[in-house]
Amino acid sequence: xxxxxxxxxxxxxxxxxxxxxxxxxxxxxxxxxxxxxxxxxxxxxxxxxxxxxxxxxxxxxxxxxxxxxxxxxxxxxxxxxxxxxxxxxxxxxxxxxxxxxxxxxxxxxxxxxxxxxxxxxxxxxxxxxxxxxxxxxxxxxxxxxxxxxxxxxxxxxxxxxxxxxxxxxxxxxxxxxxxxxxxxxxxxxxxxxxxxxxxxxxxxxxxxxxxxxxxxxxxxxxxxxxxxxxxxxxxxxxxxxxxxxxxxxxxxxxxxxxxxxxxxxxxxxxxxxxxxxxxxxxxxxx
Amino acid sequence: xxxxxxxxxxxxxxxxxxxxxxxxxxxxxxxxxxxxxxxxxxxxxxxxxxxxxxxxxxxxxxxxxxxxxxxxxxxxxxxxxxxxxxxxxxxxxxxxxxxxxxxxxxxxxxxxxxxxxxxxxxxxxxxxxxxxxxxxxxxxxxxxxxxxxxxxxxxxxxxxxxxxxxxxxxxxxxxxxxxxxxxxxxxxxxxxxxxxxxxxxxxxxxxxxxxxxxxxxxxxxxxxxxxxxxxxxxxxxxxxxxxxxxxxxxxxxxxxxxxxxxxxxxxxxxxxxxxxxxxxxxxxxx
Numbered sequence: 001x002x003x004x005x006x007x008x009x010x011x012x013x014x015x016x017x018x019x020x021x022x023x024x025x026x027x028x029x030x031x032x033x034x035x036x037x038x039x040x041x042x043x044x045x046x047x048x049x050x051x052x053x054x055x056x057x058x059x060x061x062x063x064x065x066x067x068x069x070x071x072x073x074x075x076x077x078x079x080x081x082x083x084x085x086x087x088x089x090x091x092x093x094x095x096x097x098x099x100x101x102x103x104x105x106x107x108x109x110x111x112x113x114x115x116x117x118x119x120x121x122x123x124x125x126x127x128x129x130x131x132x133x134x135x136x137x138x139x140x141x142x143x144x145x146x147x148x149x150x151x152x153x154x155x156x157x158x159x160x161x162x163x164x165x166x167x168x169x170x171x172x173x174x175x176x177x178x179x180x181x182x183x184x185x186x187x188x189x190x191x192x193x194x195x196x197x198x199x200x201x202x203x204x205x206x207x208x209x210x211x212x213x214x215x216x217x218x219x220x221x222x223x224x225x226x227x228x229x230x231x232x233x234x235x236x237x238x239x240x241x242x243x244x245x246x247x248x249x250x251x252x253x254x255x256x257x258x259x260x261x262x263x264x265x266x267x268x269x270x271x272x273x274x275x276x277x278x279x280x281x282x283x284x285x286x
Numbered sequence: 287x288x289x290x291x292x293x294x295x296x297x298x299x300x301x302x303x304x305x306x307x308x309x310x311x312x313x314x315x316x317x318x319x320x321x322x323x324x325x326x327x328x329x330x331x332x333x334x335x336x337x338x339x340x341x342x343x344x345x346x347x348x349x350x351x352x353x354x355x356x357x358x359x360x361x362x363x364x365x366x367x368x369x370x371x372x373x374x375x376x377x378x379x380x381x382x383x384x385x386x387x388x389x390x391x392x393x394x395x396x397x398x399x400x401x402x403x404x405x406x407x408x409x410x411x412x413x414x415x416x417x418x419x420x421x422x423x424x425x426x427x428x429x430x431x432x433x434x435x436x437x438x439x440x441x442x443x444x445x446x447x448x449x450x451x452x453x454x455x456x457x458x459x460x461x462x463x464x465x466x467x468x469x470x471x472x473x474x475x476x477x478x479x480x481x482x483x484x485x486x487x488x489x490x491x492x493x494x495x496x497x498x499x500x501x502x503x504x505x506x507x508x509x510x511x512x513x514x515x516x517x518x519x520x521x522x523x524x525x526x527x528x529x530x531x532x533x534x535x536x537x538x539x540x541x542x543x544x545x546x547x548x549x550x551x552x553x554x555x556x557x558x559x560x561x562x563x564x565x566x567x568x569x570x571x572x
Contacts, residue, residue, distance in 0.1 A: 070517065070545070070566065071361075071517060071518040071566045073359030073361070073407060073518060073520055075357075075359070075378070075386050075407045075408075075409055077378065077379045077386060078379070092361070092363065092402065092405055093363045093364070093402065098517065100361050100363060100405070102405070116378065116379065119378055119386070119388070119407055120407075121359060121361045121405055121406075121407055121518075122361075123361055123517055123518060123566075127543075130542075130543030130544055130545075131543055131544050132543075133541075133542065133543065133544065134541075134542040134543070135508070135541040135542065136539060136540045136541065136542055137474070137475065137539050137540075138539035138540050188423070189423065222421070231356065231357060231384065231409055232357040232359060232407075232409060232520070232522075234359055234518070234520045234564070236518075236545075236547060236564075236566050238540060238542055238543065238545065239542065239543060253422060253423050253424035253559075254422045254423075254424050254524060254559050254562070255419075255420075255421045255422065256416075256419065256420040256421070256422055256524055256525065256558075256559070257413075257416030257417055257418075257419065257420070257524065257525065258416055258417050258419065259356070259416075259522075259524065261522060261562060272542075273539075273540050273542070276540070276547060276564075278520065278522075278562075278564050280356065280357045280409075280522050
């Protein structure tokens with residue numbers, strides 16, 4: 001059923017999809033990029049942090065001599081709203097195989113002054129230049145076949161109904177991490193899903209920046225239903241993803257003192273671990 | 287034996303120890319700090335990345351209104367040498383419970399020009415203000431009692447002999463992760479040790495920044511003996527450590543394409559997970 005839904009229309013191409021259009025930054029002058037943050041990537045009115053990371057990642061890909069984000073560290077300062085924004089990007093260092101940049105996303109207050117939303121440091125390289133060597137002990141997450149997993153379209157709203165982003169994502173949650181949506185969270189800090197873009201656009205390093213922060217928070221399965229704002233998120237892109245849906249697994253092991261970490265792994269259809277991320281987020285307890 | 291060695295002298299106090307003296311930054315003007323990088327924290331001639339992180343962390347603690355590093359993301363640009371350095375720190379945002387800063391460490395080239403070594407983004411808070419709530423599923427690493435673990439003083443050099451830092455650290459490696467020193471690496475990406483400062487100075491949030499990057503690299507146990515330079519390291523300090531030796535566990539799951547991640551956990555004597563870190567590092571294969 002789900003696969004049929006995905007295959008209905010011709011998939012959107014990389015470079016010609018809603019995700020590409022909505023992350024397109026326009027060079028105003030060297031190092032300064034304008035963008036309108038789309039309302040299509042909001043969750044309960046706030047712009048999704050992974051989408052914002054992709055916007056910043058795209059500006060840095062333009063500013064730096066290397067094409068692919070290898071490691072991106074983002075500190076989230078204030079909540080972003082749909083509407084005009086500007087990215088200011090600087091080259092920190094250029095090397096032969098890696099270059100490092102810094103970028104900030106700003107929006108405007110009522111007086112038109114810039115307010116900083118996110119600041120990132122990132123090191124870029126060329127994924128296609130890496131040796132093929134793989135010596136991994138990591139294993140793909142145990143997740144049922146896609147047709148046995150569930151998205152918001154499959155029932156009474158496992159994802160919040162008024163979140164525009166749900167229309168743009170293909171998220172099929174592992175039933176074992178879906179208890180929160182039925183009022184019976186498992187108590188475990190785990191969330192697993194098949195992931196893609198709803199229009200069938202294939203995954204690339206830029207969309208991996210979205211993938212690591214697009215699932216419902218693990219806190220939901222720990223019985224905490226509320227806003228879990230990201231303080232900091234760092235993602236490593238380890239491999240160019242193969243075509244096909246991704247599997248995303250998010251784990252929280254330590255909820256303490258009002259903070260938790262979310263560790264995400266993203267696996268591609270070739271069973272390669274293509275991205276790893278960790279974020280520190282705040283929770284409101286009790 | 288080991289415990290007797292540690293207890294021989296009165297322990298150095300926080301604020302009056304070699305670690306404190308060697309990380310002391312001197313305010314030159316607002317946001318600018320001078321420091322001499324000590325040759326005492328080098329590994330094979332290069333200044334240890336965790337020591338450098340503590341130097342930057344100390345400058346940021348001075349520049350920001352909050353005292354404790356909650357999350358610090360560092361991108362390593364060029365290798366640091368012992369000698370004069372300057373830290374430039376800026377306040378990015380000040381909030382009620384968290385503030386965010388940026389800092390860079392510079393040294394000088396032959397013409398006296400500043401060369402950037404490391405750039406960090408960091409969010410600071412007050413660990414003592416956090417609620418006591420702990421809901422963790424993480425468990426301390428399985429590591430034998432300290433007296434059954436081994437340091438460089440216990441035999442024919444499990445740590446490189448000409449590394450000054452070994453004199454300043456109490457590192458007792460789990461025998462299960464010591465095979466590399468005997469020419470028989472386990473093949474597993476694991477490194478575990480008891481950790482402290484050799485002069486008995488107690489752990490604090492600043493020394494946790496050192497602890498996450500002070501063990502031999504996991505690559506050694508994977509049979510890769512060579513330089514494993516850090517590209518990026520992010521550390522979360524989750525709790526003020528209790529007195530007593532720490533347990534540090536480092537794990538690598540994905541060595542691929544000439545890069546690997548090192549995930550570190552630091553546990554205190556009260557079985558609290560006090561810090562988590564992840565770094566992306568380069569390896570030279572074959």
